[in-house]
Amino acid sequence: MAVVNRRGAQRIRNGHPWVFRSDLERAPAVAAGFVRVEEYTGAPLGFALWSPQSEISLRHVSADASRAPDAAWWHEQLRTAIARRAPLATESNAYRLVHGEGDGLPSLVVDRYGDALVVQLLSAGVNAWTETIVASLQELTGCTGILARNDPAARDREGLPREVRLLHGDVPRVIEVVEHGVRYLAAPWDGQKTGAFLDQRENRVLIGSLARGRALDCFAYHGSFALHLADRAEHVTAVDISAPALARVHEHAQRNGLTNIEPVEGDAFDVLRAWYREGRRFDTIVVDPPAFAKNRNAIEGALRGYKDINLQAMRLLAPGGLLFTASCSFHLSRGLFFEMLQEASADSGRRFALRAITGQPLDHPELITVPETGYLKGALLEAMG
Numbered sequence: 001m002a003v004v005n006r007r008g009a010q011r012i013r014n015g016h017p018w019v020f021r022s023d024l025e026r027a028p029a030v031a032a033g034f035v036r037v038e039e040y041t042g043a044p045l046g047f048a049l050w051s052p053q054s055e056i057s058l059r060h061v062s063a064d065a066s067r068a069p070d071a072a073w074w075h076e077q078l079r080t081a082i083a084r085r086a087p088l089a090t091e092s093n094a095y096r097l098v099h100g101e102g103d104g105l106p107s108l109v110v111d112r113y114g115d116a117l118v119v120q121l122l123s124a125g126v127n128a129w130t131e132t133i134v135a136s137l138q139e140l141t142g143c144t145g146i147l148a149r150n151d152p153a154a155r156d157r158e159g160l161p162r163e164v165r166l167l168h169g170d171v172p173r174v175i176e177v178v179e180h181g182v183r184y185l186a187a188p189w190d191g192q193k194t195g196a197f198l199d200q201r202e203n204r205v206l207i208g209s210l211a212r213g214r215a216l217d218c219f220a221y222h223g224s225f226a227l228h229l230a231d232r233a234e235h236v237t238a239v240d241i242s243a244p245a246l247a248r249v250h251e252h253a254q255r256n257g258l259t260n261i262e263p264v265e266g267d268a269f270d271v272l273r274a275w276y277r278e279g280r281r282f283d284t285i286v287v288d289p290p291a292f293a294k295n296r297n298a299i300e301g302a303l304r305g306y307k308d309i310n311l312q313a314m315r316l317l318a319p320g321g322l323l324f325t326a327s328c329s330f331h332l333s334r335g336l337f338f339e340m341l342q343e344a345s346a347d348s349g350r351r352f353a354l355r356a357i358t359g360q361p362l363d364h365p366e367l368i369t370v371p372e373t374g375y376l377k378g379a380l381l382e383a384m385g
Contacts, residue, residue: 001026002024002050004045004058012045015369015370017061018058019037019060032049032123045065048125049125052159053157054159059123060106074136078097078110081098081103084362084365085097088362091179093112094175095111096112098110102367102370105126111194114175114176114177116175117146119147122150127160134146144170147164148164175188179224180205184227184255185248192221199360200326202358207225210232210380213284213318215235215283215285216313218287218309218313220238226253227253235262238263238264239272240265240268273312281316282321286324288326292305302329306337307343310325311344311347311348314345321383322355324379324381325378326379332377337377354379357380358377360374
Protein backbone atom coordinates (compact mmCIF):
# COMPACT_ATOMS: atom_id res chain seq x y z
CA MET A 1 0.00 0.00 0.00
CA ALA A 2 1.07 3.57 -0.69
CA VAL A 3 0.25 6.34 1.77
CA VAL A 4 0.26 9.90 0.48
CA ASN A 5 0.36 13.22 2.29
CA ARG A 6 -2.22 15.99 2.15
CA ARG A 7 -0.73 17.55 -0.99
CA GLY A 8 -0.65 14.24 -2.86
CA ALA A 9 -4.23 13.41 -1.89
CA GLN A 10 -5.47 16.83 -2.94
CA ARG A 11 -3.76 16.47 -6.29
CA ILE A 12 -5.63 13.21 -6.90
CA ARG A 13 -8.94 14.69 -5.80
CA ASN A 14 -8.39 17.64 -8.13
CA GLY A 15 -8.22 15.25 -11.07
CA HIS A 16 -4.48 14.95 -11.63
CA PRO A 17 -3.16 11.36 -11.50
CA TRP A 18 0.47 12.05 -10.60
CA VAL A 19 1.85 11.72 -7.09
CA PHE A 20 5.50 12.64 -6.69
CA ARG A 21 8.00 10.83 -4.49
CA SER A 22 8.12 13.84 -2.16
CA ASP A 23 4.39 13.38 -1.44
CA LEU A 24 4.67 9.79 -0.28
CA GLU A 25 4.27 9.25 3.47
CA ARG A 26 4.95 5.55 2.98
CA ALA A 27 6.21 3.87 -0.17
CA PRO A 28 5.00 0.38 -1.11
CA ALA A 29 7.50 -2.41 -0.49
CA VAL A 30 6.51 -4.22 -3.70
CA ALA A 31 7.59 -4.42 -7.33
CA ALA A 32 6.22 -2.08 -10.00
CA GLY A 33 2.53 -2.51 -10.83
CA PHE A 34 -0.79 -1.60 -9.21
CA VAL A 35 -0.93 -0.62 -5.54
CA ARG A 36 -3.69 0.46 -3.20
CA VAL A 37 -3.49 4.15 -2.21
CA GLU A 38 -4.60 5.79 1.03
CA GLU A 39 -4.39 9.29 2.39
CA TYR A 40 -2.34 9.80 5.55
CA THR A 41 -5.67 10.04 7.42
CA GLY A 42 -6.55 6.49 6.36
CA ALA A 43 -9.10 7.62 3.75
CA PRO A 44 -9.04 5.30 0.71
CA LEU A 45 -8.02 6.84 -2.63
CA GLY A 46 -8.29 3.78 -4.88
CA PHE A 47 -5.46 2.35 -6.96
CA ALA A 48 -2.43 3.65 -8.84
CA LEU A 49 0.41 2.42 -10.98
CA TRP A 50 3.57 2.28 -8.86
CA SER A 51 7.04 3.12 -10.19
CA PRO A 52 9.72 2.46 -7.53
CA GLN A 53 12.55 4.45 -9.17
CA SER A 54 10.62 7.32 -10.72
CA GLU A 55 10.17 10.84 -9.39
CA ILE A 56 6.52 10.31 -10.38
CA SER A 57 5.98 7.48 -7.93
CA LEU A 58 2.25 6.96 -8.43
CA ARG A 59 -0.07 7.39 -11.40
CA HIS A 60 -3.64 7.19 -10.15
CA VAL A 61 -6.04 5.15 -12.29
CA SER A 62 -9.12 4.34 -10.20
CA ALA A 63 -10.98 5.78 -7.23
CA ASP A 64 -12.77 2.47 -6.67
CA ALA A 65 -11.03 1.04 -3.60
CA SER A 66 -13.20 -2.07 -3.71
CA ARG A 67 -11.80 -3.41 -6.98
CA ALA A 68 -8.12 -3.96 -7.70
CA PRO A 69 -7.36 -3.41 -11.42
CA ASP A 70 -6.73 -6.70 -13.20
CA ALA A 71 -6.75 -8.10 -16.75
CA ALA A 72 -10.50 -7.50 -17.05
CA TRP A 73 -10.01 -3.89 -15.94
CA TRP A 74 -7.37 -3.33 -18.63
CA HIS A 75 -9.68 -4.84 -21.24
CA GLU A 76 -12.54 -2.53 -20.27
CA GLN A 77 -10.39 0.59 -20.25
CA LEU A 78 -8.77 -0.21 -23.60
CA ARG A 79 -12.13 -1.04 -25.17
CA THR A 80 -13.54 2.31 -24.03
CA ALA A 81 -10.56 4.26 -25.37
CA ILE A 82 -10.65 2.47 -28.72
CA ALA A 83 -14.42 3.05 -29.06
CA ARG A 84 -13.88 6.82 -28.74
CA ARG A 85 -11.90 6.71 -31.98
CA ALA A 86 -14.59 4.98 -34.03
CA PRO A 87 -15.42 8.14 -36.07
CA LEU A 88 -11.82 8.34 -37.29
CA ALA A 89 -11.87 4.99 -39.06
CA THR A 90 -13.68 6.51 -42.06
CA GLU A 91 -11.11 9.30 -42.39
CA SER A 92 -7.78 7.56 -41.93
CA ASN A 93 -6.17 4.19 -41.26
CA ALA A 94 -3.69 5.76 -38.83
CA TYR A 95 -4.64 7.35 -35.52
CA ARG A 96 -3.98 7.13 -31.79
CA LEU A 97 -5.97 4.54 -29.85
CA VAL A 98 -4.67 5.41 -26.36
CA HIS A 99 -3.32 8.81 -25.31
CA GLY A 100 -1.95 8.01 -21.85
CA GLU A 101 -3.36 10.19 -19.09
CA GLY A 102 -5.85 11.67 -21.56
CA ASP A 103 -7.59 8.30 -21.66
CA GLY A 104 -7.15 7.46 -17.99
CA LEU A 105 -4.29 5.07 -18.79
CA PRO A 106 -1.21 6.95 -17.61
CA SER A 107 2.08 6.44 -19.47
CA LEU A 108 0.53 4.17 -22.14
CA VAL A 109 0.47 5.18 -25.81
CA VAL A 110 -1.06 3.05 -28.57
CA ASP A 111 -1.07 4.14 -32.22
CA ARG A 112 -2.70 2.33 -35.11
CA TYR A 113 -1.09 2.13 -38.56
CA GLY A 114 -3.34 0.06 -40.77
CA ASP A 115 -3.39 -3.46 -39.34
CA ALA A 116 -0.40 -2.85 -37.07
CA LEU A 117 -0.16 -1.23 -33.64
CA VAL A 118 2.76 0.65 -32.10
CA VAL A 119 2.83 0.93 -28.30
CA GLN A 120 4.91 2.88 -25.83
CA LEU A 121 5.03 1.74 -22.19
CA LEU A 122 6.59 4.73 -20.48
CA SER A 123 6.51 3.83 -16.79
CA ALA A 124 7.59 0.86 -14.74
CA GLY A 125 4.04 0.46 -13.47
CA VAL A 126 2.47 0.08 -16.91
CA ASN A 127 5.44 -1.88 -18.24
CA ALA A 128 4.71 -4.60 -15.67
CA TRP A 129 1.39 -5.23 -17.46
CA THR A 130 2.83 -5.53 -20.98
CA GLU A 131 1.59 -9.06 -21.68
CA THR A 132 -1.93 -8.30 -20.49
CA ILE A 133 -2.11 -5.10 -22.54
CA VAL A 134 -0.83 -6.86 -25.67
CA ALA A 135 -3.36 -9.68 -25.28
CA SER A 136 -6.26 -7.25 -24.93
CA LEU A 137 -5.12 -5.16 -27.90
CA GLN A 138 -4.94 -8.27 -30.06
CA GLU A 139 -8.48 -9.26 -29.12
CA LEU A 140 -9.97 -5.77 -29.41
CA THR A 141 -8.37 -4.74 -32.70
CA GLY A 142 -7.55 -7.95 -34.57
CA CYS A 143 -4.16 -6.42 -35.39
CA THR A 144 -1.56 -8.44 -37.28
CA GLY A 145 1.37 -7.09 -35.29
CA ILE A 146 2.32 -5.00 -32.25
CA LEU A 147 5.63 -3.13 -32.03
CA ALA A 148 6.99 -1.60 -28.82
CA ARG A 149 8.68 1.75 -29.50
CA ASN A 150 10.08 1.89 -26.00
CA ASP A 151 12.90 4.24 -26.96
CA PRO A 152 11.86 7.60 -25.36
CA ALA A 153 14.10 9.10 -22.69
CA ALA A 154 11.21 8.89 -20.21
CA ARG A 155 12.04 5.24 -19.65
CA ASP A 156 15.47 6.19 -18.30
CA ARG A 157 13.78 7.93 -15.39
CA GLU A 158 11.81 4.76 -14.68
CA GLY A 159 14.86 2.51 -14.55
CA LEU A 160 13.72 0.81 -17.77
CA PRO A 161 15.81 0.05 -20.87
CA ARG A 162 15.25 1.90 -24.12
CA GLU A 163 14.36 -0.61 -26.79
CA VAL A 164 12.39 -1.27 -29.96
CA ARG A 165 11.03 -4.79 -30.11
CA LEU A 166 8.26 -6.83 -31.65
CA LEU A 167 5.63 -7.97 -29.17
CA HIS A 168 3.26 -9.79 -31.51
CA GLY A 169 3.03 -10.91 -35.13
CA ASP A 170 4.74 -8.79 -37.76
CA VAL A 171 5.04 -5.04 -38.25
CA PRO A 172 6.46 -3.84 -41.61
CA ARG A 173 9.31 -1.33 -41.75
CA VAL A 174 7.05 1.06 -43.70
CA ILE A 175 3.25 1.25 -43.77
CA GLU A 176 1.10 3.28 -46.13
CA VAL A 177 -1.14 5.78 -44.35
CA VAL A 178 -4.31 6.94 -46.09
CA GLU A 179 -5.42 10.24 -44.55
CA HIS A 180 -8.48 11.93 -46.03
CA GLY A 181 -7.46 10.59 -49.43
CA VAL A 182 -3.78 11.56 -49.11
CA ARG A 183 -1.24 8.73 -49.05
CA TYR A 184 2.13 8.74 -47.31
CA LEU A 185 4.47 6.26 -45.66
CA ALA A 186 4.92 5.83 -41.91
CA ALA A 187 8.05 4.24 -40.46
CA PRO A 188 7.03 2.56 -37.18
CA TRP A 189 10.45 1.02 -36.46
CA ASP A 190 12.58 4.15 -36.75
CA GLY A 191 10.45 7.14 -37.76
CA GLN A 192 9.61 10.18 -35.66
CA LYS A 193 7.40 9.51 -32.64
CA THR A 194 5.77 6.13 -33.33
CA GLY A 195 6.21 6.40 -37.09
CA ALA A 196 4.42 9.61 -38.15
CA PHE A 197 2.98 12.86 -36.80
CA LEU A 198 -0.61 11.77 -36.30
CA ASP A 199 -1.55 14.72 -34.09
CA GLN A 200 -1.55 17.23 -36.99
CA ARG A 201 -4.01 15.26 -39.11
CA GLU A 202 -6.97 17.66 -38.78
CA ASN A 203 -4.73 20.72 -39.13
CA ARG A 204 -3.37 19.35 -42.40
CA VAL A 205 -6.91 18.91 -43.66
CA LEU A 206 -7.85 22.44 -42.49
CA ILE A 207 -5.11 24.33 -44.29
CA GLY A 208 -5.27 21.96 -47.26
CA SER A 209 -8.93 22.85 -47.79
CA LEU A 210 -8.08 26.57 -47.82
CA ALA A 211 -4.80 26.49 -49.77
CA ARG A 212 -4.44 28.55 -52.93
CA GLY A 213 -1.84 30.02 -55.24
CA ARG A 214 1.80 29.50 -54.32
CA ALA A 215 2.16 27.58 -51.07
CA LEU A 216 5.11 27.06 -48.72
CA ASP A 217 5.59 24.23 -46.22
CA CYS A 218 8.36 25.04 -43.73
CA PHE A 219 10.03 22.19 -41.80
CA ALA A 220 8.31 19.86 -44.25
CA TYR A 221 9.91 16.61 -43.02
CA HIS A 222 8.21 13.94 -45.17
CA GLY A 223 5.74 16.41 -46.65
CA SER A 224 2.44 15.52 -45.00
CA PHE A 225 1.35 19.17 -44.94
CA ALA A 226 2.68 19.73 -48.47
CA LEU A 227 0.64 16.81 -49.80
CA HIS A 228 -2.59 18.32 -48.48
CA LEU A 229 -1.64 21.79 -49.75
CA ALA A 230 -0.93 20.45 -53.23
CA ASP A 231 -4.54 19.45 -53.85
CA ARG A 232 -5.66 23.10 -54.15
CA ALA A 233 -2.48 25.17 -54.43
CA GLU A 234 -0.94 25.81 -57.85
CA HIS A 235 2.58 25.12 -56.60
CA VAL A 236 3.97 23.95 -53.25
CA THR A 237 7.52 24.50 -52.03
CA ALA A 238 8.56 22.08 -49.28
CA VAL A 239 11.57 23.27 -47.27
CA ASP A 240 13.55 21.01 -44.96
CA ILE A 241 17.17 20.81 -43.84
CA SER A 242 17.29 17.03 -44.36
CA ALA A 243 17.99 15.65 -47.84
CA PRO A 244 16.69 12.15 -46.90
CA ALA A 245 13.45 13.71 -45.65
CA LEU A 246 13.04 15.59 -48.92
CA ALA A 247 13.64 12.38 -50.87
CA ARG A 248 10.61 10.99 -49.04
CA VAL A 249 8.65 14.15 -49.99
CA HIS A 250 9.41 13.41 -53.64
CA GLU A 251 8.38 9.78 -53.19
CA HIS A 252 5.13 10.80 -51.52
CA ALA A 253 4.32 13.26 -54.29
CA GLN A 254 4.73 10.48 -56.83
CA ARG A 255 2.60 8.14 -54.73
CA ASN A 256 -0.23 10.71 -54.91
CA GLY A 257 0.26 11.55 -58.58
CA LEU A 258 1.28 15.13 -57.72
CA THR A 259 3.63 17.14 -59.92
CA ASN A 260 3.33 20.54 -58.22
CA ILE A 261 5.51 19.93 -55.14
CA GLU A 262 9.09 21.24 -55.19
CA PRO A 263 11.42 20.03 -52.41
CA VAL A 264 14.04 22.61 -51.34
CA GLU A 265 16.91 21.67 -49.05
CA GLY A 266 18.01 24.27 -46.53
CA ASP A 267 17.60 25.83 -43.11
CA ALA A 268 14.12 27.35 -43.05
CA PHE A 269 15.31 30.45 -41.17
CA ASP A 270 17.98 31.23 -43.77
CA VAL A 271 15.85 30.28 -46.77
CA LEU A 272 12.92 32.50 -45.77
CA ARG A 273 15.19 35.49 -45.12
CA ALA A 274 16.82 35.08 -48.52
CA TRP A 275 13.47 34.81 -50.28
CA TYR A 276 12.18 37.94 -48.55
CA ARG A 277 15.18 39.88 -49.82
CA GLU A 278 14.48 38.52 -53.30
CA GLY A 279 10.89 39.73 -53.12
CA ARG A 280 9.24 36.31 -53.27
CA ARG A 281 5.70 35.97 -51.94
CA PHE A 282 3.41 33.06 -51.07
CA ASP A 283 -0.36 32.84 -50.79
CA THR A 284 -0.42 29.98 -48.27
CA ILE A 285 2.27 29.19 -45.68
CA VAL A 286 2.61 26.46 -43.06
CA VAL A 287 5.06 26.84 -40.18
CA ASP A 288 5.21 23.61 -38.18
CA PRO A 289 8.66 23.45 -36.57
CA PRO A 290 9.98 20.79 -34.20
CA ALA A 291 9.68 21.44 -30.48
CA PHE A 292 12.11 24.28 -29.71
CA ALA A 293 11.42 24.14 -25.95
CA LYS A 294 12.42 20.69 -24.71
CA ASN A 295 12.32 21.87 -21.08
CA ARG A 296 11.43 24.93 -19.03
CA ASN A 297 14.96 26.29 -19.20
CA ALA A 298 14.74 26.43 -23.00
CA ILE A 299 11.61 28.62 -23.18
CA GLU A 300 13.40 31.95 -23.63
CA GLY A 301 15.49 30.69 -26.54
CA ALA A 302 12.52 28.85 -28.00
CA LEU A 303 10.41 32.01 -28.03
CA ARG A 304 13.13 33.81 -29.99
CA GLY A 305 13.15 30.97 -32.53
CA TYR A 306 9.36 30.82 -32.86
CA LYS A 307 9.10 34.58 -33.22
CA ASP A 308 11.87 34.71 -35.81
CA ILE A 309 10.44 32.02 -38.10
CA ASN A 310 6.90 33.38 -37.82
CA LEU A 311 8.11 36.89 -38.54
CA GLN A 312 9.86 35.67 -41.71
CA ALA A 313 6.70 33.83 -42.76
CA MET A 314 4.53 36.90 -42.14
CA ARG A 315 6.83 38.99 -44.33
CA LEU A 316 6.59 36.46 -47.14
CA LEU A 317 2.82 36.20 -47.09
CA ALA A 318 0.97 37.90 -49.94
CA PRO A 319 -1.95 40.25 -49.11
CA GLY A 320 -4.97 38.13 -48.27
CA GLY A 321 -2.73 35.11 -47.79
CA LEU A 322 -3.12 32.49 -45.06
CA LEU A 323 -0.55 31.37 -42.50
CA PHE A 324 -1.07 28.26 -40.41
CA THR A 325 1.45 28.14 -37.60
CA ALA A 326 1.83 25.64 -34.77
CA SER A 327 3.94 24.66 -31.78
CA CYS A 328 4.25 21.19 -30.29
CA SER A 329 6.28 22.38 -27.28
CA PHE A 330 4.44 21.52 -24.06
CA HIS A 331 6.52 24.04 -22.11
CA LEU A 332 5.37 26.87 -24.41
CA SER A 333 1.90 27.73 -23.13
CA ARG A 334 -0.94 28.94 -25.32
CA GLY A 335 -0.58 32.35 -23.74
CA LEU A 336 3.09 32.60 -24.63
CA PHE A 337 2.41 31.23 -28.11
CA PHE A 338 -0.11 33.98 -28.89
CA GLU A 339 2.03 36.69 -27.27
CA MET A 340 4.83 35.57 -29.58
CA LEU A 341 2.53 35.85 -32.61
CA GLN A 342 1.41 39.32 -31.52
CA GLU A 343 5.03 40.47 -31.28
CA ALA A 344 5.92 38.94 -34.65
CA SER A 345 2.91 40.61 -36.26
CA ALA A 346 3.86 43.97 -34.76
CA ASP A 347 7.46 43.64 -35.96
CA SER A 348 6.27 42.73 -39.47
CA GLY A 349 4.46 46.05 -39.75
CA ARG A 350 1.39 44.26 -41.11
CA ARG A 351 -2.09 43.44 -39.82
CA PHE A 352 -3.13 39.81 -39.34
CA ALA A 353 -6.61 38.53 -38.52
CA LEU A 354 -7.04 35.43 -36.38
CA ARG A 355 -9.24 33.03 -38.37
CA ALA A 356 -8.97 29.89 -36.24
CA ILE A 357 -7.37 28.53 -33.08
CA THR A 358 -6.57 24.83 -33.18
CA GLY A 359 -5.53 22.23 -30.63
CA GLN A 360 -5.35 18.49 -30.46
CA PRO A 361 -7.63 16.10 -32.37
CA LEU A 362 -10.14 13.63 -30.98
CA ASP A 363 -7.54 10.86 -30.61
CA HIS A 364 -5.18 13.05 -28.54
CA PRO A 365 -7.55 14.20 -25.74
CA GLU A 366 -6.36 17.04 -23.56
CA LEU A 367 -7.72 16.99 -20.01
CA ILE A 368 -8.22 20.40 -18.44
CA THR A 369 -7.14 19.02 -15.05
CA VAL A 370 -3.98 17.44 -16.51
CA PRO A 371 -2.07 20.11 -18.44
CA GLU A 372 0.63 17.59 -19.38
CA THR A 373 -1.86 15.94 -21.78
CA GLY A 374 -1.90 19.08 -23.93
CA TYR A 375 1.03 20.30 -25.97
CA LEU A 376 -0.14 21.13 -29.51
CA LYS A 377 -1.48 24.57 -30.30
CA GLY A 378 -2.02 26.29 -33.62
CA ALA A 379 -3.38 29.41 -35.26
CA LEU A 380 -4.70 30.28 -38.70
CA LEU A 381 -3.91 33.87 -39.61
CA GLU A 382 -4.93 35.97 -42.61
CA ALA A 383 -2.79 38.86 -43.91
CA MET A 384 -5.11 41.88 -44.06
CA GLY A 385 -2.86 43.89 -46.30
